Amino acid sequence: MAVGKTPHRVDAFDKVTGAAAYAADCVPDNALHAVVVFTNQPHARLVGVNFEETLDAPGVVAVVTAADVPVNEYGLTLFDQPVFIGLDDTGRSSVPCDVSRWEADHLAVVVAESLIQARKGASLIRSEWEVLSLVSDAVEAQSDEILVHPNSTSNTYHELRIRKGDIAEGLQSADVVIEGTYQLPHQEHAYLQVEAATAWVDEERRVTIETGGQWVHEDQEQIAHALDVAPEEVRVKYAAIGGAFGGKEDMSLQIVMAVTAKKLTNLGITRPVHCNWNREESIVGHHKRHRATVHARLGATADGIITAVEADVLLDAGAYNYTSNKVLGNLHLSVAGAYNVPNARIDSKAIYTHSVPGGAFRGFGGPQGTFVAESQMNKLASELGIDPLEIRRRNALTDLSDGITQAGLPLGVGVHRVLETCAERAPVDAPLIETLPFKSIASLPAATDQLRQGRGYAVGMKNVGFSFGFPEACEADVVFHGDIDAERPTRIELFHSAAEVGQGVHTALIQMVAEAADIDISNVDATYSDTATGGDSGSASASRLTFMAGNSVLGAVEEAEKSWADGARPALGHFRYKPPATEALDPDTGVGQPNFCYGYMAQALDLTVDIGTGHIRVDRVLSIHDVGKAIHPQMLRGQIEGAIAQAHGYALSEQLIVKDGRVLNPRLSQYLIPGIGDVPAKVECLILEGTDPLGPWGARGVSEMPYITYAPAVTAALHDATGVWMNTFPLTPSVVLEHLTAAKN
Amino acid sequence: MARTHITAVVNGDETEFLAEDGTSLLNALRDEVGLTGAKEGCGTGDCGSCSVMIDDKVTTSCLVFAPEANGATILTVEGLADSGQLHPLQQCFLEGAALQCGICTPGFLIAAKALLDKNPDPTETEIRYALAGNLCRCTGYDKIIRAVQEAAREMRGQ
Numbered sequence: 001m002a003v004g005k006t007p008h009r010v011d012a013f014d015k016v017t018g019a020a021a022y023a024a025d026c027v028p029d030n031a032l033h034a035v036v037v038f039t040n041q042p043h044a045r046l047v048g049v050n051f052e053e054t055l056d057a058p059g060v061v062a063v064v065t066a067a068d069v070p071v072n073e074y075g076l077t078l079f080d081q082p083v084f085i086g087l088d089d090t091g092r093s094s095v096p097c098d099v100s101r102w103e104a105d106h107l108a109v110v111v112a113e114s115l116i117q118a119r120k121g122a123s124l125i126r127s128e129w130e131v132l133s134l135v136s137d138a139v140e141a142q143s144d145e146i147l148v149h150p151n152s153t154s155n156t157y158h159e160l161r162i163r164k165g166d167i168a169e170g171l172q173s174a175d176v177v178i179e180g181t182y183q184l185p186h187q188e189h190a191y192l193q194v195e196a197a198t199a200w201v202d203e204e205r206r207v208t209i210e211t212g213g214q215w216v217h218e219d220q221e222q223i224a225h226a227l228d229v230a231p232e233e234v235r236v237k238y239a240a241i242g243g244a245f246g247g248k249e250d251m252s253l254q255i256v257m258a259v260t261a262k263k264l265t266n267l268g269i270t271r272p273v274h275c276n277w278n279r280e281e282s283i284v285g286h287h288k289r290h291r292a293t294v295h296a297r298l299g300a301t302a303d304g305i306i307t308a309v310e311a312d313v314l315l316d317a318g319a320y321n322y323t324s325n326k327v328l329g330n331l332h333l334s335v336a337g338a339y340n341v342p343n344a345r346i347d348s349k350a351i352y353t354h355s356v357p358g359g360a361f362r363g364f365g366g367p368q369g370t371f372v373a374e375s376q377m378n379k380l381a382s383e384l385g386i387d388p389l390e391i392r393r394r395n396a397l398t399d400l401s402d403g404i405t406q407a408g409l410p411l412g413v414g415v416h417r418v419l420e421t422c423a424e425r426a427p428v429d430a431p432l433i434e435t436l437p438f439k440s441i442a443s444l445p446a447a448t449d450q451l452r453q454g455r456g457y458a459v460g461m462k463n464v465g466f467s468f469g470f471p472e473a474c475e476a477d478v479v480f481h482g483d484i485d486a487e488r489p490t491r492i493e494l495f496h497s498a499a500e501v502g503q504g505v506h507t508a509l510i511q512m513v514a515e516a517a518d519i520d521i522s523n524v525d526a527t528y529s530d531t532a533t534g535g536d537s538g539s540a541s542a543s544r545l546t547f548m549a550g551n552s553v554l555g556a557v558e559e560a561e562k563s564w565a566d567g568a569r570p571a572l573g574h575f576r577y578k579p580p581a582t583e584a585l586d587p588d589t590g591v592g593q594p595n596f597c598y599g600y601m602a603q604a605l606d607l608t609v610d611i612g613t614g615h616i617r618v619d620r621v622l623s624i625h626d627v628g629k630a631i632h633p634q635m636l637r638g639q640i641e642g643a644i645a646q647a648h649g650y651a652l653s654e655q656l657i658v659k660d661g662r663v664l665n666p667r668l669s670q671y672l673i674p675g676i677g678d679v680p681a682k683v684e685c686l687i688l689e690g691t692d693p694l695g696p697w698g699a700r701g702v703s704e705m706p707y708i709t710y711a712p713a714v715t716a717a718l719h720d721a722t723g724v725w726m727n728t729f730p731l732t733p734s735v736v737l738e739h740l741t742a743a744k745n
Numbered sequence: 746m747a748r749t750h751i752t753a754v755v756n757g758d759e760t761e762f763l764a765e766d767g768t769s770l771l772n773a774l775r776d777e778v779g780l781t782g783a784k785e786g787c788g789t790g791d792c793g794s795c796s797v798m799i800d801d802k803v804t805t806s807c808l809v810f811a812p813e814a815n816g817a818t819i820l821t822v823e824g825l826a827d828s829g830q831l832h833p834l835q836q837c838f839l840e841g842a843a844l845q846c847g848i849c850t851p852g853f854l855i856a857a858k859a860l861l862d863k864n865p866d867p868t869e870t871e872i873r874y875a876l877a878g879n880l881c882r883c884t885g886y887d888k889i890i891r892a893v894q895e896a897a898r899e900m901r902g903q
Contacts, residue, residue, distance in 0.1 A: 008839055015847030016835040016854065018782020018822035025781040116765075192786045192794055192848040192882050242784070242848035243882050279787040502846030502883045634842045641885030642845060668791035668880065676876045676886045683887060 002514035002521050003697050006634040009507045010526075011240070011500060020240040023196035023212045027274045031198065032061055034260055034275040035118040036253070037108045038285065039085050039100035041129050042136075042319075042661025043148075043354045046085055046098050046107075048128035054110060057124055059117030062267060064109040064260045066090075070228035072097050076218065076250055080149060081320040083226050083255050084108065092228075094151075099132070101148055101319035101354060103662050104285040109260045111273055134661055138293065138316040138351040148319055148352035155352040157317075158325040160332045162346040162590030164406055170308025170343025174299030177308075178379045182296065183728040184368040186656040187289035187649075189361060190673045193242020194282040197253040199261035200272035206532075207234050207258045212241035214249045214499050215539035220531045222251050223258040234258065237530035244501040245646070246360030249541055250322050252286050253277070283666035287322045288656060290315050290358030292368050294335060298376040299343075304384050304391040306342070309404075311335045311372065313348035315358065315365075319661075322359030324350045329468050329585075333594060334369030334708070336404040337377060338415045338461045339395040344404060346590070354661040360541060362646065366462045366708040371729075374458040374712035379725060388457045388716070389423045397461075405585055407593040412692045414600035414626030419459060421686060426455070426604035426622045433620045435681065438608045440615030440733070450612035453619075456716025458709035459602045463595040464701040465544040469584040472544075472596075473576050474498075475535025476552035478513060480560045480571040489564065489571070492517055494526040494556075497537035498549045503703055504635035505545045511631060512550050512696060516557040535576070543599060543701025546631060550696030551577040579694060597694060600626040601705040605680075605713040609721050614737030616652060616718065618680035621710075625685070628692035628700035640685045640706045647710030649674045652731050749812045755780070756824025764811035770804075771795045773811035774821060782822035782851045786880070793879030796852035797821045803859040805878070822851035825858065833896040834858055843892035845883030852879045857893045865901055869894070 014020035039046075051063045066072050066086020073079040073093040082097035084106045089097050100107075108125060112118035135146040141155040148155055171177060197211035207227065213219050216236040224231040236254070253275055260273055277285060292315045299308035313331055317324035332348040381388040396415040403409045432453045437446035466472040476496050480489035494513050500506040506528055514521040527533050538548060552575055560573025583592035604622040609615070623640050630636045653672045657664040665671050691698035715726045718736070724743045729735070748763040755778060762777040774780045774797070783806055786794035790805040797806045798820040825832040831839070834857050844850045853876060860867055860875035867875065872893050881889065 006842075009842055009844075011847065012839040012842070012844060013831075015844050015850050016822075016831065016838050017826055018780070018851050020847050021781070022784070022848065024785070025775075027776075190882055191846070192792060192880065193784070193846065194786070241846060243846040245882070278785075279789070502844075504842075504845065638842055638845060638884055638888060641887050642883045643885075645885035646882065667789055668787045669789055673880060673882060675880060676873045676889070679886055683885065 002511040003631050006632055007507065007511065007521055009504055010510055011506060022193055022242050023198065023210060023239045024276045026198055026210055026239050028198065028272045031272045031274040032111050032113065033115040033118045034109050034111045034257065034273050035122045036106055036256055036275060037110060037122045037125060038103060039105045039107045040103050041100040042103050043132045043134050044100050044129035045132060046087055046100065046127060047130050049087060050126040051108065053124040053126065054121040057117065057121040059113040060110060060121040061113065061269065062111045062263060064111065064263050066097050068259050068263045069226055071226050074222060074226060074251055074255055075321055076323055077325055078321040083259065095149065096151065102357065106256055109256050111260060111264065134354045136354055136661055138314045138353055141351045141353045148354060156349050157352060158328055158350040160328060160348045160585065160590065161588060162344050162404060163588065164341065164404065165343035167308055167310060167343050167345040171297065171299045174307045175302040176300055176383055178298040178376050178383060180296055180376065180727050182294045182372050182375065184292040184294065184371060185730060186291045186658060187361060187654055188283055188656050188671055189245045189247030190668065190671065191243030191245060191247055194277045194279055195252040196276040197257045198272050198274045199257040201261055201265045202235060207261050209236050209254055209258055210239055211253060212238055212248060213254065214244050214501060214541055216497050216529050216531050217536040218539065219251065219254045223255050226255045227258060227262060235532050238499055241499060241501045244540065245362045246364065246541060247286055249360040249539055250287060279668060280666045283671065284663050287357040287359030289361035290324065290327055290368065292316060292331065294372045296335065296372050296376055298380055300380055302384065304380065304386045304394050306339055306395050308343040309336050309341045311346045315348065315350045316353050316355055317350045318353060318355045318357035320357045322357050324358050327358065327365040330365030331369040333404060334366045335372050337373030338397050338459055340397060340401050341404055356658055356663055362643065363704045363707045364542065366704060367650065367711060370460045370708045371712045374460065374709065375715060375727065378456065378712065378716040387428050389419060389428060392459050393419055405594055406591045410595065410597050412690060414690045415459065415461065417626050417688055417690050418600050418602035418624045421624050421688060422457065422602040422604055425686065433606045435608060435619045438610060438617045440610040440613045447610060447612050450610050451608050452611055452721040453606065453608050454717040454719065454721030455604060455606050456713045456720055457604050458713040458716065460709045461598045461600050462543060462705050462708055464547050464597040464599055465542050465579060467582055467594045469582050472538065473578045474537050474548035474552040475576045476549065476556040477535060478556045478560045478573045480564050482569065484567065484569050489517065489519065490523060492519060492524050494524060495534045496526060496549065497529050497534040498545050499529055499540035501540050503639060504632060505540065505549065507635065508546055508631045509549055509553060512553045513557060516554050543703045543705065546699050547597060547695050547701050548577060550699060554696050597692060597700055599700045599702055599705045601709055603709045603713045605717050607714065607717045607721065609718060609736065611722060611740055614733035614740065616731055616736065618648065620682040621680045622684045622686065623706050624688065625702055625705055626688045626690045627702050628695045629689050629698035630687050631697065631699055633687065636687060636702055637685045639703050641683050643703065643706035644683055644710060645674050645679045647707040648679055651711040651714045651729050653678065655730050655732060751811055751815045753814050753816065754818040756821060768811045769807050770809040770811045770814050771806035774806060780821050780823050784848050784851065786848065793852040793856065794849050796855040796879065798855055798859055803856050820855065822854055825854060833899045834893065837892040837896040841888050841892040841895065843884065843888040849879060849881045853881065853889055861897055861900060865897060867897060
């Protein structure tokens with residue numbers, strides 16, 4: 001038996017010895033070096049550009065520009081972004097390419113013998129810009145006085161609506177209405193490995209990119225679109241990947257490096273070309289978790305039964321869509337929480353601004369929506385004087401519930417399961433965890449008279465897999481090896497494209513193959529993440545790979561078993577798993593079935609705050625997850641602990657400063673992700689296995705779930721400690737102090 | 746551009762390499778010596794992914810000019826294992842899944858080794874202090890602390 005056990009991670013040996021090769025480590029000796037030149041213009045029209053000095057500079061081999069891209073447009077879900085800004089428009093782009101709308105739009109790639117020479121060459125580009133007016137926030141952008149994309153009629157480019165029951169009646173019948181406006185901040189992924197890629201044209205004349213991303217086939221498709229070639233003429237493979245968290249789902253270096261390799265080949269240069277962003281380029285150059293403003297009302301009866309939910313969501317998409325339209329969908333649903341809501345009006349809008357683009361980031365809209373839903377719920381419990389767990393119990397979704405989109409929920413709803421466990425393990429009346437005196441400044445004694453403790457709760461649900469009718473599928477190929485007269489295979493090969501971003505999927509896949517074929521894991525070999533060898537797995541995102549890839553493996557093994565039984569040696573099995581279809585929501589009412597599976601979670605969190613300085617220490621987090629089935633319990637705990645650390649940064653310390661379309665703090669010394677002394681002192685993971693009817697061995701996903709409930713649990717605990725509600729975060733000491741002082745006055 | 750000749754003991758071997766002026770020790774180790782275990786996570790000394798030991802002190806090699814290492818004794822993650830036998834820290838990180846994406850792992854292993862060299866029986870607080878210069882975005886650190894504690898126990902023969 002391999003599933004449910006904790007074999008060593010298949011990548012651990014290479015990672016502890018330094019042998020694991022990431023994209024930045026795979027630099028061939030004869031490689032040229034490339035620098036991507038950003039426009040540095042949040043909104044400006046290019047009126048002149050001169051590359052002559054660059055081309056004459058020592059060591060410079062080529063300059064790659066808009067003129068080199070056959071179809072100069074890019075976008076995972078909408079083509080709204082030029083690959084390069086340029087004067088030369090090939091005419092085959094749906095977006096004008098002479099206007100820079102983001103400081104990190106690309107002006108050129110400079111290729112040279114060395115990185116130093118490439119940087120020097122880049123500094124010699126002479127460009128002239130007509131600076132245009134900016135619209136830097138979503139509220140302002142709604143007036144459409146300045147259009148970010150003048151070829152569309154409004155900055156508000158994607159809208160979703162939910163109309164359920166009778167909202168007027170729902171609010172009227174409420175004994176209490178909780179109302180609040182919430183400001184949700186940007187967040188930077190800060191994966192420790194910055195973007196890097198090597199590109200060349202391989203012996204089969206395929207433009208080949210070796211990099212780190214989340215979905216080789218999507219990279220391939222986007223590159224092929226820009227190059228105007230068939231996908232088979234592009235090969236994408238991943239080296240070891242140093243974290244992604246949604247930040248590597250979109251293109252960074254993929255397209256520009258493919259264009260560069262192709263141009264070099266056209267120039268008769270057959271050397272590979274390597275590019276490695278530095279940290280500043282990485283933070284400036286890729287999308288962020290969206291900031292958003294949400295105004296919400298929650299109506300309930302005196303005994304805490306929800307009568308109405310109303311919400312207006314403004315999502316700042318930044319200058320380009322990336323996946324904002326899909327993120328908006330998740331935020332739109334999660335703002336209603338994991339509760340029965342008889343009457344609802346929710347209006348959600350994605351709005352273009354000249355800010356840093358928002359895109360995928362672990363939770364994908366869920367953390368923003370759940371912060372609102374759970375803050376509202378916590379305020380309601382407080383207002384009515386009802387135990388925050390009890391009030392949730394009275395409203396929790398069940399298998400019989402009509403969800404917010406007026407469609408039955410996928411079976412296996414686990415809200416009650418996580419709630420009951422939370423109530424058992426961390427009831428409201430249980431004493432707060434005892435801790436050492438908290439010193440907000442290490443060299444000073446603890447100001448014990450200024451310390452306050454509190455506990456907060458949050459509950460949530462997050463979809464597993466792609467939503468809203470997006471074609472969802474995952475392929476796997478297995479090969480059984482063994483003698484013709486052997487009863488069972490002696491060795492199995494797996495070919496799969498699932499991206500190992502650190503979450504452990506490559507280990508889990510080996511386990512699942514071994515379990516499905518009843519063979520020892522040591523007899524399973526795998527080849528991963530290469531479009532030349534594996535089928536389309538879909539992305540390492542949406543907490544989907546364990547569920548999707550697991551099902552694909554089950555199907556492929558079953559196919560190979562049939563072939564094996566028929567006497568084939570080796571016996572091949574290919575399978576493309578498709579979960580139940582989902583639907584786009586009705587544009588007027590939001591009716592539809594958006595998802596096929598959810599994961600469920602509850603958190604209880606104890607913290608201490610120093611009301612004199614505003615410093616917060618999280619003393620304990622109890623994180624409860626209904627995961628269906630734990631395929632590898634040790635790695636699963638790692639996912640929970642890691643998500644909590646990231647969510648801790650989101651809630652408490654990570655403050656991206658964006659002004660007039662520019663990121664002002666693009667360094668890890670200025671943008672503070674949690675260190676080993678900052679994370680919660682104690683994290684307890686409780687794993688419940690409430691078997692998902694569709695999941696492989698009953699498994700669901702878990703990667704995003706612990707993230708989603710963390711920030712509202714923190715603000716609830718802070719309220720418990722101080723009596724002050726926070727409708728925004730991160731809760732840096734100055735922000736906390738400001739709110740505590742304002743409340744006192 | 747001027748290139749400086751550097752001689753150092755790297756992972757126990759007398760090593761000679763050339764580095765251009767302004768080249769960091771990190772880049773020299775990666776590009777000239779061929780040791781890519783140390784990573785550049787920030788280039789500004791904030792993340793610790795490039796940590797190596799120089800004369801028994803943990804150092805962020807992105808902030809050291811390569812010529813400064815002339816005559817020094819350098820240990821990188823590649824030098825931790827002893828003729829194929831993993832160091833107890835490596836073994837405990839592997840067994841405890843104290844890594845996910847693994848980019849920060851070489852730096853943590855070096856910083857943890859420096860701690861255990863000086864303090865074979867550290868408290869949890871001492872471990873947190875010793876590893877405070879290393880950032881990890883994946884694990885939440887708990888498994889790293891447990892792995893260091895476990896390795897310390899093993900190295901003390903307990």
